[in-house]
Amino acid sequence: QVLKEGSDLDFMEQQLMERLPVKQVKVVPGDEDASPQEVKSLLGKEAANLLIASYHGDSVVTVTGGSTMAAVADYLQPVDDVKPLFVPARGGLGDLHEYQANSICVKMASQTDGEYRLLYVPDSIGEELHAKMQEEPTIVEVLQLMKQADIVIHGIGDAETMAKRRKTAAETMNKINEHQAVGESFGYYFDKNGKTVHRVNSIGLAMDDLKERSRIITVAGGRSKCEAISAYLKWGESDVLVIDEVIARHLLKEY
Numbered sequence: 001q002v003l004k005e006g007s008d009l010d011f012m013e014q015q016l017m018e019r020l021p022v023k024q025v026k027v028v029p030g031d032e033d034a035s036p037q038e039v040k041s042l043l044g045k046e047a048a049n050l051l052i053a054s055y056h057g058d059s060v061v062t063v064t065g066g067s068t069m070a071a072v073a074d075y076l077q078p079v080d081d082v083k084p085l086f087v088p089a090r091g092g093l094g095d096l097h098e099y100q101a102n103s104i105c106v107k108m109a110s111q112t113d114g115e116y117r118l119l120y121v122p123d124s125i126g127e128e129l130h131a132k133m134q135e136e137p138t139i140v141e142v143l144q145l146m147k148q149a150d151i152v153i154h155g156i157g158d159a160e161t162m163a164k165r166r167k168t169a170a171e172t173m174n175k176i177n178e179h180q181a182v183g184e185s186f187g188y189y190f191d192k193n194g195k196t197v198h199r200v201n202s203i204g205l206a207m208d209d210l211k212e213r214s215r216i217i218t219v220a221g222g223r224s225k226c227e228a229i230s231a232y233l234k235w236g237e238s239d240v241l242v243i244d245e246v247i248a249r250h251l252l253k254e255y
C-alpha cells in the first residue's frame with residue numbers, strides 16, 4: 001500500500017468540501033478492503049477526534065452499530081468537564097453483539113467516562129407489537145433523547161453485505177435485490193438514486209429525524225462501499241464525512 005503525501009489528501013478534502021453538501025471532509029490513506037485493520041483504525045481515530053471536538057458540556061450523541069463505529073469507540077478518550085450521553089440509533093438489527101449500537105454505546109461511555117442508555121427491542125417485530133413498544137416508558141425516554149441529540153455518528157454498509165450479515169429472510173433479500181439497493185444506514189436500505197427500498201422494522205431514529213440534527217458525522221471506508229456512500233449522500237444528511245482514499249477518489253469522479 002502506498003501512503004499518499006499529506007498534501008495530496010488535503011487537496012482531495014478541499015475539492016470534496018467544495019463539491020459535496022457537507023461542511024467538513026477527512027480523508028485517510030488507503031482502501032479499507034485491501035488493509036482492513038489498518039485503514040479502519042485510521043478512520044476510527046480521525047472520527048473519534050472529530051467527535052471529541054464536537055462535544056460541548058453534556059452532549060447527547062446518537063450512535064449506530066457496525067465495525068466502523070466499534071473502531072471509533074476504541075479511540076475515544078475522556079475530556080475535562082464533558083460527560084457525553086450515548087444513545088443507540090436503533091434497537092438490535094441482527095448484528096453481532098459487539099457491532100450492535102447498544103454495545104457500542106456502552107463502550108463509548110466507558111472510554112469517555114460518559115453515560116449511556118440502551119434500547120431493548122427485538123430485531124423484527126410485528127406492526128402491532130411495534131406500536132405498543134413505542135409507548136413503553138423506557139423506550140419513550142430513549143427515543144426522546146435520540147431525537148434531541150445534538151450529534152449523530154454513523155456508519156454506512158454495502159446493502160448486500162449488511163443483508164447477509166443480518167441473516168435477512170429470503171423474501172426481504174429478494175426485495176432488496178429486485179429494487180437494486182446499494183447501501184444501508186440506520187436500518188434503511190436505499191438504491192443508487194437515494195430512494196428507500198426497505199426499512200428494517202426495528203425501533204429507532206427515522207430518516208426525517210436526521211434533518212434536524214446539528215452535526216451528523218458519517219464514517220466509512222473500502223472500495224466495496226463506494227456506491228453505498230454516493231447513494232447515502234442522495235438519501236440522507238451529513239455534515240462531516242470521514243472516508244478513505246479509495247472512496248474519496250470515487251466521489252471526486254462522480255461529483
Ligand code: G3H
Pocket residue numbers: 064065066067068069099155156157162184185186187
Ligand atoms: O449500517 C451500517 C453498518 O453498520 C456498517 O457496518 O462498519 O461493519 O461496515 P460496518
